[in-house]
Structure formats: structure tokens, C-alpha cells
Amino acid sequence: MASKFLLLALLAITSSIALASDPSSLQDFCVADAKNSVLVNGLVCKDPKLAEANDFFFSGLQLAGNTSNAVGSSVTPVNVAQIAGLNTLGISIARIDYAPWGINPPHTHPRASEILTVLEGSLKVGFVTSNPENRLITKVLEKGDVFVFPVGLVHFQQNVGYGNAVAIAALSSQNPGxxxxxxxxxxxxxxxxxxxxxxxxxxxxxxxxxxxxxx
Structure with missing residues (x-):
């Protein structure tokens, strides 16, 4: 009886561990059907037989964003709203343009960690750890440098050069928020x-x- 109880306990623990992780994809892709009115945690898949190349395509990241605003920066997102084929894949990217001394103000992404790569210019970046420490972790990045912002933490970037700066951010969600x-x-x-x-x-x-x- 004791051995049976132990076996059942191990099975229960194993099952709970399995259920705690994100499920593996059960199909090649799930192109978002933005016109579907069904509410799910994500977007409903359209018929895969109707998928086409444009469902997995976006053009325009070579174009600089308009930084003529109060903060001197512009974000060009590429998430599931721009590429329907990102649905369920858990990834997205964004281009960020900065005028001289422009900032991407303190913000959070509630559903994603971010990895930022500087393409041009110099950026001062940082994030703040959670309570009660609230410790600022900050660094100045140059062209080619990479920095990670953990999910949910307040973070920012500032162009500390006299010319324009550009960065690409990769995020671990199709819809990071x-x-x-x-x-x-x-x-x-x-x-x-x-x-x-x-x-x-x-x-x-x-x-x-x-x-x-x-x-």
C-alpha cells in the first residue's frame, strides 16, 4: 500500500510540473484571424490552408521613426498586430529611434523580457529591481552592444550622443504590452x-x- 501511495504521489508531482509549463505547439503555426470575434488568450487561428507568405512578413524597419515629440523617441513595433503569423510563437521585435538626448521613458512590458541591441549611437540604459531594494542597474551602450531587461521591471533608454541613435529590441511575447x-x-x-x-x-x-x- 505504501509503495502504491508513493507511486501516486510521484505521478501527481510529475503531472503538476508538466501542467505548470507552457504547452508545446501542436501545429506548425497559428496565423491570427483578427476578424474572429471569439475571445481567447491570444488570437484564434485561421484555416492553415489559407495561410500565405504575407501572414509571416513585415516591411518597414529600415525606415526611421518620427522623433519630433516631447520625449524625442519613436517605437516601431512588430508584434502579432503587424505579423499575424507571430500568433502563439511568443516572440516580437521593435525598432526604436532616438533624437539626440531623446529618451524612451521609464516603462514596463508586463508579458515579456527584452533584449536590446544598439545599431547606431550611444545609449544610457537601465532598469530598477523590485521592492524593497529598488536598485538601479545601468550602463552606457555603444554600437553593437546588447542589454537585457527582465520581464515586468521598469526600464528606460536615453540617447547620450549628439547624433541620432537606433536600437532593435527583441521581446519574448507576441504581444508584450x-x-x-x-x-x-x-x-x-x-x-x-x-x-x-x-x-x-x-x-x-x-x-x-x-x-x-x-x-
Whole structure:
């Protein structure tokens, strides 16, 4: 009886471990059917017999983004919204352009880690570890350098050169998401109460109203 119980326990543990990981793909691909109204965690597959080369193709990363904005940067994403064939594959990329001294403001990707490669220019990059340490890990990157931002952690990039900079980011999700900290905190709809934010940031409410007016 004891040996049977032990065997059942081992089977249960093995099953729980197997169920804890992402399932393996059961088909070659799952091209997203954006017109399907069924709600799933991802996008419904269209008939694979209807798949074509354009479902796996995107053109335009050679084009510089428009950095004439308040932060001096532009992100060109290539995720499942741009390439339907990325559905279920767990990967995406983005091009990031930076004007001189432009920034990609502090933000997080809730569903992906990121690996950034500098193609042109010099970038100061960094991320902050979670509470309670909140330790800043930062480095200046040059052309050809690579840096990793772990999933969910607040991170940023700044062009620290006098010319334009370009980077390519690879992400471990077909739809990594992005939460820009300032936009989320000061630009929510409706506004987060100024009382809450004033206490959180230890400033006067008028300061909060000023920040909210910018977003």
C-alpha cells in the first residue's frame, strides 16, 4: 500500500510540473484571424490552408521613426498586430529611434523580457529591481552592444550622443504590452485622485494637477 501511495504521489508531482509549463505547439503555426470575434488568450487561428507568405512578413524597419515629440523617441513595433503569423510563437521585435538626448521613458512590458541591441549611437540604459531594494542597474551602450531587461521591471533608454541613435529590441511575447509609468500614473482615464498621488509622491496636490495636465 505504501509503495502504491508513493507511486501516486510521484505521478501527481510529475503531472503538476508538466501542467505548470507552457504547452508545446501542436501545429506548425497559428496565423491570427483578427476578424474572429471569439475571445481567447491570444488570437484564434485561421484555416492553415489559407495561410500565405504575407501572414509571416513585415516591411518597414529600415525606415526611421518620427522623433519630433516631447520625449524625442519613436517605437516601431512588430508584434502579432503587424505579423499575424507571430500568433502563439511568443516572440516580437521593435525598432526604436532616438533624437539626440531623446529618451524612451521609464516603462514596463508586463508579458515579456527584452533584449536590446544598439545599431547606431550611444545609449544610457537601465532598469530598477523590485521592492524593497529598488536598485538601479545601468550602463552606457555603444554600437553593437546588447542589454537585457527582465520581464515586468521598469526600464528606460536615453540617447547620450549628439547624433541620432537606433536600437532593435527583441521581446519574448507576441504581444508584450507596454505600460509607460508617467502616462499610466498621470494620464489615467479618469484621473487617479490627486489626494492619492500627492501622498504617494509626497508633494502638494497642485504639483499633481500640473503633472496631470501634461498627460
Amino acid at each position: 507596454v505600460i509607460t509609468i508617467a502616462n499610466a500614473v498621470f494620464g489615467s482615464k479618469p484621473d487617479i485622485s490627486a489626494d492619492i498621488l500627492a501622498k504617494a509622491f509626497q508633494v502638494e496636490k497642485n504639483t499633481i494637477y500640473n503633472f496631470q495636465s501634461k498627460f
